[in-house]
Amino acid sequence: MTSQVSPSASQASLAIGQRSLGDPSVRFPLWPPLTSGCPVTSTDSVSYPVEVDYAYDEVPAGLFTTAPGRPRGHERWAPLLPPLRAPGLGEGGTPLVPLGDGLWIKDESRNPTWSHKDRINRVTVSAAVGAGAQGIVVASSGNHGASAAAYAARAGLRCVVIGSAGRPPAVDAFLRAYGAVVLPVPEDARWPLLRRIVERFGYHPVSNVTPTHTGHAFGPEGYKTLAYEIYTELGVPAAVFLPTGYGELLFGVWKGFAELVTLGLADRVPRLYSCEPEAGGPLAAAVRDGVPATRVPVGETAAYAIDCAVGGYRGVVALRESGGHPLLVSDQRMAAARAELARAGLWAELSAAAGLAGYRQLGQAVVEGPVVCVSTSSGFKDRDLLDSAVAADVDPEDWAEVERRVGGG
Amino acid sequence: MTSQVSPSASQASLAIGQRSLGDPSVRFPLWPPLTSGCPVTSTDSVSYPVEVDYAYDEVPAGLFTTAPGRPRGHERWAPLLPPLRAPGLGEGGTPLVPLGDGLWIKDESRNPTWSHKDRINRVTVSAAVGAGAQGIVVASSGNHGASAAAYAARAGLRCVVIGSAGRPPAVDAFLRAYGAVVLPVPEDARWPLLRRIVERFGYHPVSNVTPTHTGHAFGPEGYKTLAYEIYTELGVPAAVFLPTGYGELLFGVWKGFAELVTLGLADRVPRLYSCEPEAGGPLAAAVRDGVPATRVPVGETAAYAIDCAVGGYRGVVALRESGGHPLLVSDQRMAAARAELARAGLWAELSAAAGLAGYRQLGQAVVEGPVVCVSTSSGFKDRDLLDSAVAADVDPEDWAEVERRVGGG
Structure with a gap:
């Protein structure tokens, strides 16, 4: 018996270079991946991220309408992702999942x-392989670290x-299952140690190393697949409502929809709502103050996966370009939503x-039409x-x- | 923007009745679902399970070749499942995931x-809804209980x-997250208590209640989707290698492939290998002794999800009809496989x-062609x-x- 649906050979990436979010006319070659933001436009107080640009006019017809032979994995979207040099796990x-009344939960x-972090780590570990690194280093006590370790x-x-x-x-x-080396250190020591390990061992960083958040140039591209x-x-x-820490998920989802507009497949992007813990909220603060990124004190919150003190410009771009808004949510509301x-x-x-x-906090009357959380x-x-x-x-x-x-x- | 791929309305079930595995000529109506095996052929020492029969000649053309609009969920296979009366979760x-050399891991x-138990619980909870029950009751300390609680x-x-x-x-x-009532009791007291709760409250049992394993008549139908x-x-x-406890998964996967042969889509079924902890192994013992089902003492094993003392006839059928074999594996080999x-x-x-x-124990030279674990x-x-x-x-x-x-x- 031969295969019913031939798995198409992985298509080539159409990525053509890197581009500064600080000034889109500032461009860089695709390799090496920039892991410290834009070296041209960043200042002492604000670090601008870098994104990936593609040859959009070469996107294969039918990429969005032809269902794949294999149901899962970044391979399906390879033309619109950086090169997939690391093997995948069907991310x-x-x-x-429908919750009724036009509300859908995207169950990551x-x-x-x-967790959703697998979408980003397939891409960042691919960057590490492409850059010839022998290892990666990540600062994380949760989903991001575990996902990076697996890839x-x-x-x-x-x-x-x-x-x-x-x-x-747990x-x-x-982490041990995946064979990662775990180095628990005091909170403030994490990023200096990360930089030192990058310098000493040549490991590829898949965490942020800049004063305001830039992260990895290729990473958020992996989140575009959520939009697709x-x-x-x-x-x-x-509208789409997203848990928001550094704003990479927010940016990736916005960019994915924006590309669909560029490709003539959609006539608009959804309104995006960033949902940060009210104990912190650097993105809400940046929007309020009209700055590209800022730092805030963070109070007590059990939402440890998104309790960021520092934001990044990506989140500001995503909210502005989608006509969206920043929301601050209490632990109590998150617990109620978790129970729901x-x-x-x-x-x-x-x-x-x-x-x-x-x-739930905004109230469903505000949004007309299907909503994805x-x-x-x-x-x-x-x-x-x-x-x-x-x-x-x-x-x-x-x-x-x-x-x-x-x-x- | 309208939907790109219209979600097809859920198709109707083609289930037409229940049939004894003890004697296929012994048939029952589809409702109520039999939760205590076949009342006609079972004896004091062996309980025979019941399965579901379908109007195979009415299976829609293209069921196996048309990729669905929505990628997930039992809905896709509704014609070949019992009626899906309970809402799904995209099971x-x-x-x-490829491991090289023609080896694939089906990551449940x-x-x-x-866990894989979601495939069965979408079906059993649907049966409970269809039977008009106000609740379900399950004896489990792991995956099965959690899955039943979610559905x-x-x-x-x-x-x-x-x-x-x-x-x-964890x-x-x-279980608490899903609002289940947890009743921890001594091991031996579990099944008598389950029966009593069924009698007193009218709750639908989604665990076994018979001397050798029969389980729920509809349940293993949910595992057929793995084969599809x-x-x-x-x-x-x-070949397909499967962790084996009561043999429901084994039977479901075999039946799914057997249906593909019935439908003229496949010309054979894969050889199935049941993989039980060597500390127990009621299926291997039943095959060795040439009996439909048996009971064995169970020694120490950390493989608590499959450490069954009692087997069921479904496993014997699946191995016999697929030309497969029972394997017994040590905790040490399972730990090595987990590390791999x-x-x-x-x-x-x-x-x-x-x-x-x-x-790995059997050795790959024994099997020629693609293998799924x-x-x-x-x-x-x-x-x-x-x-x-x-x-x-x-x-x-x-x-x-x-x-x-x-x-x-």
């Missing part, structure tokens, strides 16, 4: 390491994860529920995973007690 | 609750999970690695999740120590 292709816990393992690269105290209980086991997937299923929704998702059968991390929390990760990743009480044993002969519990009394 | 549609950790929550049914000591650390948080997915991507592989998967970027539960462990669940589910040491803090100023750790010295 992306996550379902849109269905990725290879159970590094698959590509045969070494991986150093610089963590901090307060890592979720994360060490997770939403488009092929729903068309262009009215669980009642619908989706167990999300607290931070992952920020998108739905933002939508991105849920970024699984409930297994939460710090408070093991804090709540374990169910007490019950004596099976004590039928009154069984009845009380089953009856909810 | 199935998991990727085949990419399901809604991160029950989504369907608005109550869910009672009868657990036992030695539950994995499972209580998992493998077929649409790879055609018919040479992690090096490839896939973090699996120990039990989930039993398929690959069986394949099913990896059933995520590493987050293991009991020993938190047993291993947490990485020690490092002083970022102690560069010699950093170098030693990064260098692997």
